[in-house]
Amino acid sequence: MSMNRRDFLKVTAGTSGGLVLSLSLPGCAGIPTGYDEHSGNWKPDAWLELTADDRIYFTLARVEMGQGTYTGLTTLIAEELGVPPASIQPRFAPAATEYRNPLYNLQLTGGSTSLATSWQPLRVAGASARIMLVSAAASVWEVSPDDCSVAGGRVLPPNGGDSLSYGRLVELAAKQPVPEDPALKPRKEWKYIGKNRGRLDAEAKSTGAPIYGIDVELEGMVYAVVTRPPRHGARVRTFDDSDVRKMPGVLDVFEIERGVAVVADKYWQARKAQNALTVEWDESEALSVSSEQVFSSYHKAADEDPGESERSQGDFDGAVGSAERVVEASYEQPYLAHATLEPMNATAWYRDGAIEVWAPTQAPDLGRIAAARVTDLSPDDVTIHTTFLGGGFGRRLTNDYIEEASAVAFRVRKPVKLIWSREEDTRHDLYRPAMLHRMKASVSGGQVTGWHHQIVGPQILDWYVRNAAPAQYPWAPKFLYDTLGRVGLMAEGIATPKDHSAIEGAIEYPYLVPNLDIRHTHTDPGVPVSWWRSVGFSHNGFAVETFMDELASELGQDPYQFRRSLIDHEPRHLEVLDRAARLARWGEPVPEGRARGIALFRSFGTYVAQVVEASVKAGEIRVHQVVCAVDCGQVVNPDIVRDQIEGGVIFGLTAALYGDITFKDGQVQQSNFHDYPLMRHDQRPEVVVEIVDSNQAPTGVGEPGVPPVIPALGNALFALTGQRQRRLPLKAQV
Amino acid sequence: MAVSLAVNGRKQTVEVDGDTPLLWVIRDEIGLKGTKFGCGMGLCGACTVHLNGQPVRSCSTPVEMAEGGDVTTIEGLSSNGGLHPLQQAWVEHGVPQCGYCQSGQIMSAAHLLQHNSAPSRDDIVAAVSGNLCRCGTYSRIVTAVESVVEKGTARYSREDA
Numbered sequence: 001m002s003m004n005r006r007d008f009l010k011v012t013a014g015t016s017g018g019l020v021l022s023l024s025l026p027g028c029a030g031i032p033t034g035y036d037e038h039s040g041n042w043k044p045d046a047w048l049e050l051t052a053d054d055r056i057y058f059t060l061a062r063v064e065m066g067q068g069t070y071t072g073l074t075t076l077i078a079e080e081l082g083v084p085p086a087s088i089q090p091r092f093a094p095a096a097t098e099y100r101n102p103l104y105n106l107q108l109t110g111g112s113t114s115l116a117t118s119w120q121p122l123r124v125a126g127a128s129a130r131i132m133l134v135s136a137a138a139s140v141w142e143v144s145p146d147d148c149s150v151a152g153g154r155v156l157p158p159n160g161g162d163s164l165s166y167g168r169l170v171e172l173a174a175k176q177p178v179p180e181d182p183a184l185k186p187r188k189e190w191k192y193i194g195k196n197r198g199r200l201d202a203e204a205k206s207t208g209a210p211i212y213g214i215d216v217e218l219e220g221m222v223y224a225v226v227t228r229p230p231r232h233g234a235r236v237r238t239f240d241d242s243d244v245r246k247m248p249g250v251l252d253v254f255e256i257e258r259g260v261a262v263v264a265d266k267y268w269q270a271r272k273a274q275n276a277l278t279v280e281w282d283e284s285e286a287l288s289v290s291s292e293q294v295f296s297s298y299h300k301a302a303d304e305d306p307g308e309s310e311r312s313q314g315d316f317d318g319a320v321g322s323a324e325r326v327v328e329a330s331y332e333q334p335y336l337a338h339a340t341l342e343p344m345n346a347t348a349w350y351r352d353g354a355i356e357v358w359a360p361t362q363a364p365d366l367g368r369i370a371a372a373r374v375t376d377l378s379p380d381d382v383t384i385h386t387t388f389l390g391g392g393f394g395r396r397l398t399n400d401y402i403e404e405a406s407a408v409a410f411r412v413r414k415p416v417k418l419i420w421s422r423e424e425d426t427r428h429d430l431y432r433p434a435m436l437h438r439m440k441a442s443v444s445g446g447q448v449t450g451w452h453h454q455i456v457g458p459q460i461l462d463w464y465v466r467n468a469a470p471a472q473y474p475w476a477p478k479f480l481y482d483t484l485g486r487v488g489l490m491a492e493g494i495a496t497p498k499d500h501s502a503i504e505g506a507i508e509y510p511y512l513v514p515n516l517d518i519r520h521t522h523t524d525p526g527v528p529v530s531w532w533r534s535v536g537f538s539h540n541g542f543a544v545e546t547f548m549d550e551l552a553s554e555l556g557q558d559p560y561q562f563r564r565s566l567i568d569h570e571p572r573h574l575e576v577l578d579r580a581a582r583l584a585r586w587g588e589p590v591p592e593g594r595a596r597g598i599a600l601f602r603s604f605g606t607y608v609a610q611v612v613e614a615s616v617k618a619g620e621i622r623v624h625q626v627v628c629a630v631d632c633g634q635v636v637n638p639d640i641v642r643d644q645i646e647g648g649v650i651f652g653l654t655a656a657l658y659g660d661i662t663f664k665d666g667q668v669q670q671s672n673f674h675d676y677p678l679m680r681h682d683q684r685p686e687v688v689v690e691i692v693d694s695n696q697a698p699t700g701v702g703e704p705g706v707p708p709v710i711p712a713l714g715n716a717l718f719a720l721t722g723q724r725q726r727r728l729p730l731k732a733q734v
Numbered sequence: 735m736a737v738s739l740a741v742n743g744r745k746q747t748v749e750v751d752g753d754t755p756l757l758w759v760i761r762d763e764i765g766l767k768g769t770k771f772g773c774g775m776g777l778c779g780a781c782t783v784h785l786n787g788q789p790v791r792s793c794s795t796p797v798e799m800a801e802g803g804d805v806t807t808i809e810g811l812s813s814n815g816g817l818h819p820l821q822q823a824w825v826e827h828g829v830p831q832c833g834y835c836q837s838g839q840i841m842s843a844a845h846l847l848q849h850n851s852a853p854s855r856d857d858i859v860a861a862v863s864g865n866l867c868r869c870g871t872y873s874r875i876v877t878a879v880e881s882v883v884e885k886g887t888a889r890y891s892r893e894d895a
Contacts, residue, residue: 066832066869198828205833206824207817208768208808212834215767248751267762268754341772341780341834341868390770390834391868422773639828643871647831650870673777673866682863684872 035174042170044129044178046098047077047122054153054167056083060090061099061107062114063362064201065392066647067702068640069114071199073122075636076115079192080126080185082150083166086200092386095364105472108363110397110531112604112700115636119698127182129173136172137164187695197639201388211388213360216347218415222251223267224408225274226418228259228428231286231666232528236260239279247273256407257374258400263412267419287526287666291434294525294663295332298436298456307454307521311507314515316442319450323442327554329547330439332727333539335661336432336532337425337676342390344401344420348409354381355406360389362396365474369467370399371406373481379474382406393651394531398430399467423671431661432532433457434525435502437543441551442515448551448566450515453506453543458524460531461499501531505540505603505707510573511548511566527663533651534703537603541707542714542728545599549715550724559715560586560598572631572692573600576609579629579690584611593617594624597716599708605699607631607692608645612685612712616720616732623653623685626709630689633696641701646687648705654679656710660729739800741766742810752798756790757781759797760807768808768837772866779865782838783807787893789845806893808837811844819887820844823878831869839865843879848893852883 034043040052049057058077064070070090078085093099093107100107102117130150137155138145147158154163166173204211229235239260241253249269253262260279264270289297320326346359348371355377361367364386368379389396405418420428435457442450461468469484470476476484500507503520532538552562560581567573577600581587590596594615601608613625626649635641658677662669670676710728718724723734738747741764748763760769760783769792772780776791783792784806812818817825820840830836839862846853846861853861858879867875 066830068831198825199830201833202825202828202830203817203821205830205836206821206840208766208837210767212767212770214771217765217767266750266754266758268751268758272751272753339868341770341778341832341866343771389832391832393868419771422775422778643828643831643869643874646873647870650872651868672775673773674775678866678868679870680863680866681859681872681875684870687873 033174035171040171042174044132044174045125047125048129050129050166050170052167052170054165056081056088056153056166058088058090059093059099061093062101062109062118063092063386063389063392065109065362065389065396067114067644068199068637069109070201071196072115072636072640073118074200075192075196076118076122077126079190080123081130083153085192085196087153090200093364095368095384100365106363106468107365108397109392110362110394112606112703114700115698116605116700123184124182127184128179131179131182132173132176133166133169135176136169139172140164193636194634194638196637199640212342212390213347213358213387214342214345214390214419216358216387216417218347218349221347221415221417222263222265222412223270224261224263224405224416224418225270225421226256226259226261226404227274227277227279228424229281229286231281231283231288233526234281234283234286237280237282239277241277243276244273247276249273252412253277254411256404258404261404261408263408263416267417271421287663289525289527289666290664291334291662294434294527295436297525298523301521301523302436302438302454302456305521307456307519309517310503310520311509311516311518314450316450316452316515316517319442319515320440323444323449325443325554327441327443327551328439329550329724329726331437331543331546333435333542334659334728335434335527335663336655336659337429337661337670338391338393338395338532339426339676339678340389340391340393340395343422343425344395345418346402346405347415347417348402348405349415350375350409350413353377354383355409356383356385357402357406358385358387359399359402359405360387360396361399361402362389362392362394363399365471366397366467367399367402368474369470369481370403372478373467374403374407375410378478393533394535395429398464398530400428422673426671426676427668429661430463430528430530432538433460433529434527435539437539439543439547441547443551443554446555448513450517451509451513452517453509454519454521455502455506455540455543456521456523457502458529459499459522460501460529460535462524463529501536503540504536505601506536506544508602509544510570510602511563512569513566533648534603534706537601537703537707538655538710541599541601541603542710545601545708545711546714546726549597549711549718553718558587563598563600567600572607573602575692576600576607576629576631579692580609580611580627583629583688583690584613584625584627586611595716595720597712597714597719599712599715601708603704603707605633606701606704608704608708610649610708610712612709612716614713614716614720616717619732621657621717621730621732623713625686625688626712627688628690628705629692630701630704631692631694632701632704633694633698635691636698638691641691642689644701645689645705648703649687649709650679650684652706652709653685653713656713656728656730658729735798737797737801739797739803739805741805742807748797750797753796755793756783756785756795756797756800756805757792760792760805766807766809770834770837772835777866778835779838779842780835782841782865784841784845784893787848789842808840811840818844819882819885820847820879823882827874827878827881829871829874829878831871835865835867839867839875843875847879847882851886855880
């Protein structure tokens with residue numbers, strides 16, 4: 001263990017769900033201070049390294065997949081350190097306990113949590129280092145630290161004398177007492193937070209710099225592709241590789257747990273050779289469902305099992321009993337693929353009893369488990385190098401591609417790059433689950449008196465716990481992995497967090513309705529599922545905000561005013577709702593042939609209201625404009641907030657208009673962008689984003705733009721056509 | 735087979751199967767990783783390069799079809815070794831999110847500007863509509879291209895030199 005680890009800031013979960021820092025005592029003889037005499041560099045904590053020649057490195061514990069951590073988190077530490085964000089060089093964290101996400105006790109990037117969980121600890125880290133640098137300079141000048149200031153990576157003395165650069169001060173700074181409770185800069189003194197624009201990674205990403213997993217290049221590297229079963233759960237029975245082995249460049253063909261690997265000198269050789277491979281599959285445990293069966297099984301489950309109560313308030317059955325009217329609707333939503341533009345890939349190299357993996361992953365510590373599971377190695381023998389990610393959206397929380405690359409590398413003993421084709425990426429995804437929602441409301445005296453929401457579908461943790469549980473207990477021997485997976489599930493809500501993936505966004509129903517009955521009927525058709533940008537909010541948002549629209553219509557009320565009348569107890573909801581309506585000129589005439597729809601939804605702590613303006617022309621739905629009002633607390637980078645909301649809108653509209661992964665006899669029917677289309681430039685609406693000025697603690701923005709736009713579009717189409725669509729994706733003609 | 739082609743002005747000869755997509759030659763034989771693999775069917779545009787001045791999908795262009803050709807990739811777009819005006823605009827407008835599609839977006843936009851120094855918004859949208867962006871950076875892409883048009887610095891590619 002390196003000596004420096006001892007004086008890393010120790011991160012422990014605080015009572016508020018945020019972080020508290022405990023610091024070791026440096027400065028005394030014999031106690032490590034984070035100063036390395038050989039290099040002359042100072043690591044005051046787990047995040048910062050300052051060098052004698054004035055470079056500042058920042059270890060980024062949350063991956064960059066487009067959501068802006070590289071810029072946003074660097075801005076936090078830069079603000080308190082007193083240097084421009086662009087003068088800091090971020091680098092991706094290795095897998096280590098001090099870099100875990102405190103909300104999950106795993107080192108993963110997801111749930112729109114990066115900024116919220118880093119807001120306090122990173123500013124404290126920056127402030128501590130700055131205070132120690134100032135004390136060091138003050139001791140040199142024999143003045144009070146209070147009379148010194150910092151600017152541009154230098155400490156300035158009182159009375160305008162010569163300044164000292166941070167680099168010159170690091171050795172002395174390391175010996176200063178660590179401030180116990182460093183005062184953070186007041187808001188009015190911020191130079192970068194809330195003001196910084198642009199992105200620190202924009203130049204690398206505009207010049208073709210080799211920064212993604214797929215770009216990794218190692219000396220002597222070979223390439224692998226894997227033929228996987230067409231139906232999930234099938235296993236290799238036998239395979240015939242006699243023709244494959246005759247193909248140019250082919251080095252090896254062998255079975256791994258997930259299929260048959262073909263390894264060749266070049267990628268294209270491996271791909272061509274793969275076509276000559278014939279595999280006979282044992283399909284005795286293979287998935288055999290078709291999409292229609294999924295939904296009929298959901299309806300059957302819903303009839304037979306009212307589900308577990310997830311929120312109950314008042315007396316819903318009583319409200320129905322005395323209601324003048326009962327309104328019912330059910331909504332069906334399909335499986336959705338992540339479709340990151342960079343397909344799944346990983347590069348692995350096994351040598352000297354250890355394996356190194358270079359991969360675009362959202363969860364490096366789970367990657368260690370994945371690699372250990374399929375080799376003779378323990379997680380400690382696995383090093384994960386995280387690269388930039390060409391999109392994540394939840395897909396790269398699952399490290400099946402690391403598992404495959406590691407299994408191949410363990411056998412070939414050369415650096416191996418595994419690349420999935422787009423077709424493989426589409427067909428072997430872990431999907432946003434298909435879901436059924438049954439809604440029922442009681443209405444009396446022109447008021448909604450009761451709200452019932454039965455969510456029907458799987459839970460994601462059932463699929464995720466396989467590698468997540470062992471990652472939380474890395475000391476556990478491998479033969480316990482499967483047990484840990486099962487225990488992890490049983491301990492849900494005790495040792496592991498309750499799985500909210502099916503119910504989030506439904507149980508937080510915010511409107512003022514006295515009697516609530518919200519339930520989850522847990523049923524799993526066996527299709528692999530995972531987190532997908534905005535997760536449960538993505539389907540519950542549609543269910544809640546579409547049914548609200550149906551109720552407004554039943555009551556003969558304006559959809560905006562109807563929501564408004566039921567939300568005035570929630571000021572942040574109300575503010576974004578009013579702003580979006582005002583900005584979209586709600587109630588004013590719409591251009592001929594168009595209509596507006598509205599939705600209001602809070603997810604990941606962020607409040608978003610959206611108004612969609614749409615039309616139907618020549619058999620196609622056209623979305624003209626989406627107006628968004630957003631309250632995400634304190635904004636760190638306004639450009640990134642805007643981009644994330646706009647990107648979320650495009651992502652949500654893609655799902656609303658085109659997203660449909662279907663199964664036939666257990667096989668995915670889609671393969672590439674011709675049958676799983678993404679919204680294009682010429683289909684995009686104008687997106688207007690207004691951000692509420694707030695000094696509340698910041699909340700995430702990567703996901704909250706997605707959920708409301710789907711119902712807002714459906715509601716606009718209802719306003720346009722008078723026909724309610726209750727199954728996604730939406731169609732131009734029903 | 736041996737295939738000769740010029741990449742970013744440099745003559746190269748590579749020994750590969752003739753049906754190898756130009757994309758993998760550029761990435762793995764020549765070692766320029768800026769051109770991206772997205773779909774392998776010419777559907778997403780991440781692999782867009784210029785072949786003899788025309789934008790092509792390198793993932794579905796066999797290298798033998800590029801024999802003797804002149805290829806420009808994102809790394810060779812600029813005429814002076816600095817940033818091409820489009821790349822400069824991409825940085826100034828903070829266009830990239832995950833960034834994976836942006837080489838292709840820029841190559842499509844660069845071809846437009848080489849042939850039309852005053853394109854309308856519709857021209858710009860048409861030129862880049864074959865380039866998918868999963869992050870949804872579309873509006874910033876159009877704004878960035880328009881800023882280059884306004885500055886009148888559109889023609890600064892190596893290919894114009």
